[in-house]
Amino acid sequence: MTAKTWRIGVAGLGTVGAGLLAFLAERPEFAPAGGRAEVTGVSARSRSRPRPFDISPLPWFDDPVALATSPQVDLFVELVGGSDGPAKAAVEAALKAGKPVVTANKALIAEHGAELAALAEASGAPLLFEAAVMGGTPAVKMLREAxxxxxxxxxxxxxxxxxxxxxxxxxxxxxxxxxxxxxxxxxxxxxxxxxxxxxxxxxxxxxxxxxxxxxxxxxxxxxxxxxxxxxxxxxxxxxxxxxxxxxxxxxxxxxxxxxxxxxxxxxxxxxxxxxxxxxxxxxxxxxxxxxxxxxxxxxxGAGSGPTAAAVAADIADVMAGAQRPVFQGPAKSLVAFTPVDPSKSVGRAYLRFLVKDEPGVIAAVSETLAEAGVSIESFLQKPVENAPESMRGGVPIVLTTHAVAESVLKAAMERIAGLPAVIDRPRLLRIARI
Ligand SMILES: NC(=O)c1ccc[n+]([C@@H]2O[C@H](COP(=O)([O-])OP(=O)(O)OC[C@H]3O[C@@H](n4cnc5c(N)ncnc54)[C@H](OP(=O)(O)O)[C@@H]3O)[C@@H](O)[C@H]2O)c1
Incomplete structure (x- = not known):
């Protein structure tokens, strides 16, 4: 029995598309489950743009939707980008036609993932997007499978x-x-x-x-x-x-x-x-x-080779017949998560204030923080060499806090911003909790 040939349509011939075409030309039989991946159609904005490979032997489609629905294509790869426009139209068309889709498009999946998952489920077509997150580093499969x-x-x-x-x-x-x-x-x-x-x-x-x-x-x-x-x-x-x-x-x-x-x-x-x-x-x-x-x-997290490798891994999954829900359950029962109010989140923080260089300022800042219930972990005051014009006449003081609710922290910062000795908007950076 001869191994199946998968006819692949690739829309988008930029950084990732170029990497994928180069890889498939070199190793069309890369998939562990067997079979051959053959590009049978390509689409991009400009047919005449110089590219790092010769596309003249490949059937050209002006319209990615026509490529996605072409009878010459079994599997559609979307590498155009953008949450809407031709990328979305082509992915929808392919899924409606029951064709497996592989995409690297994070904007599309993040903004329209639920509707696309419903289309994929309705037609039984896989929708895979390993390359959408961390390029060649397999974060999606890690969460989705392992x-x-x-x-x-x-x-x-x-x-x-x-x-x-x-x-x-x-x-x-x-x-x-x-x-x-x-x-x-x-x-x-x-x-x-x-x-x-x-x-x-x-x-x-x-x-x-x-x-x-x-x-x-x-x-x-x-x-x-x-x-x-x-x-x-x-x-x-x-x-x-x-x-x-x-x-x-x-x-x-x-x-x-x-x-x-x-x-x-x-x-x-x-x-x-x-x-x-x-x-x-x-x-x-x-x-x-x-x-x-x-x-x-x-x-x-990016680059032609690594990202194309992630796209190829998804193509291999389709060729192996792997079928999983697009997210972790039936599309009908997927709900958007309940967002938590960020002001309630608790964490440590870094604060910077630009203050007048005069006695009593540090005490005023630390008293205001203490009254608001913000406890200081460490404190740093240092003269700044070659201070920019915007900082002339001021000295920065920097401190880190113990864990505190963000609403409490922001209220304290507002009060400090109103102190007469504070001469610029206070800066807040969070300390990572990991
Ligand atoms: N670059 C990376 O390292 C990387 C990493 C992870 C994920 N991604 C994702 O992969 C996708 C592609 O990224 P990329 O960096 O390869 O983009 P890119 O280099 O800008 O290439 C985009 C391709 O899409 C084509 N295109 C644009 N508008 C089109 C339209 N209206 N109709 C048909 N084709 C159109 C362009 O055609 P022309 O060539 O004719 O202009 C080009 O070939 C994006 O979703 C991106 O977020 C990229």
Whole structure:
């Protein structure tokens, strides 16, 4: 008996699409279950754009929807990107036609995962998205398959390589956020419009997907509390370091009896913590299960080769006939998780105040914190060399707190902001709880 040939349609021939086509051309019989993966159609925006491989022998489709529904395609791979538009239309069309879909599109899955899961279930077609989170590092399969025998309590980590690269470079070179971002854009590490990355939205898409898989619910991107790295200043990086911490953009999802809290924000991790050690564009993730305990994953979160490898792993699953619910249960019974009010969350924090250099200021700040019920863990006051114009006439004081409810902390910060000796908006960074 000859092994089955899977006819594959690939929409999107950019970074990931190019990596996938190169891999499938080299190893069409890579799937462990046997069979051959043959690309029988491609689609992108421009047919004439120069590409790192010759697409002229491959059937071309102007419209990804036509490719997704073509009789020449058994399995549709979506590598266009974007939560709506052609990517969504093509994935919907493929699923409605009963065709397995593999995608790397976190925005699509985070924002429309529940409706797509319903379409997939109705037609019995698999919908797989390993590459959508952590690129080549297998976080999705870890939660979807390997950890279903446990109850997950939390997932948290560094899920955006661009932000991690920028923060790492800021610390290493002493250059500002704007300078490092501009260089990252020049080198092609950051998009021309960097908002999705530096604004924390990309990490929020990914953690929303992981939360859905970890807690058996529909993705609830709208409930994520999101803060990016645009406001991270060199001064905070230096002060945090003096206190024994490194600033990272941490995405986390925690389950409690009240519901699930999904957040993305710059956080301090102790210098010897694995998250603090994951530098450059690396991604890193902790998964905590009730019985298994803590698992730590670290690896590339992007790039042509690693991401294409994750897409290929999903293709291999389809070729092996693997069939699981898209999230952890029948689509009909999936509900979005109940979001927990972030102001009720309790944790340690780093606070920075810019104050007039005069007697009694430190006492006023610490008394205000004490009256509000915020207990100080450590305190640092240091003159700043080459202080920027915005800081002239002020000295920064930095402190870390013991665990406190965020609502209490924010109320105390507001009162401190109103003290006559405080000359700039106070800064708050959370200390990572992992
Ligand atoms: N890059 C990574 O390392 C990485 C990692 C994990 C996940 N992902 C995800 O993988 C997906 C693809 O990312 P990428 O980095 O490969 O993107 P990319 O390099 O920007 O490539 C996007 C591709 O989609 C095509 N395209 C755009 N609009 C289209 C339209 N209206 N109709 C048809 N084709 C269209 C483009 O066509 P042209 O080439 O003709 O312009 C291009 O080939 C995204 O969902 C992304 O979030 C990427």
């Amino acid at each position: 950890m279903v025998g446990d109850e997950i309590k939390s997932v948290a980590g560094i899920l955006n390589g661009t932000c991690n690269y920028i923060l790492t470079e800021m610390e290493a070179t002493g250059r500002s956020f704007a300078e490092v971002l501009a260089e990252a854009q020049r080198l092609g590490y950051a998009e021309a419009d960097p908002t999705m990355d530096v604004g924390g939205f990309d990490a929020a898409h990914k953690i929303s997907i992981l939360a859905a898989l970890a807690f058996g619910c529909a993705p609830n991107f709208a409930a994520a509390e999101i803060e990016g790295i645009e406001q991270v200043e060199l001064l905070d990086i230096a002060m945090a370091r003096d206190l024994g911490y490194r600033i990272k953009l941490v995405a986390s999802a925690d389950r409690s009896p009240d519901g699930v809290l999904v957040r993305v924000h710059p956080s301090l991790a102790p210098l010897n913590h694995p998250l603090a050690q994951a530098g450059g564009a690396l991604n890193a993730l902790f998964i905590e299960g009730t019985r298994i305990g803590r698992i730590f994953l670290q690896g590339p």
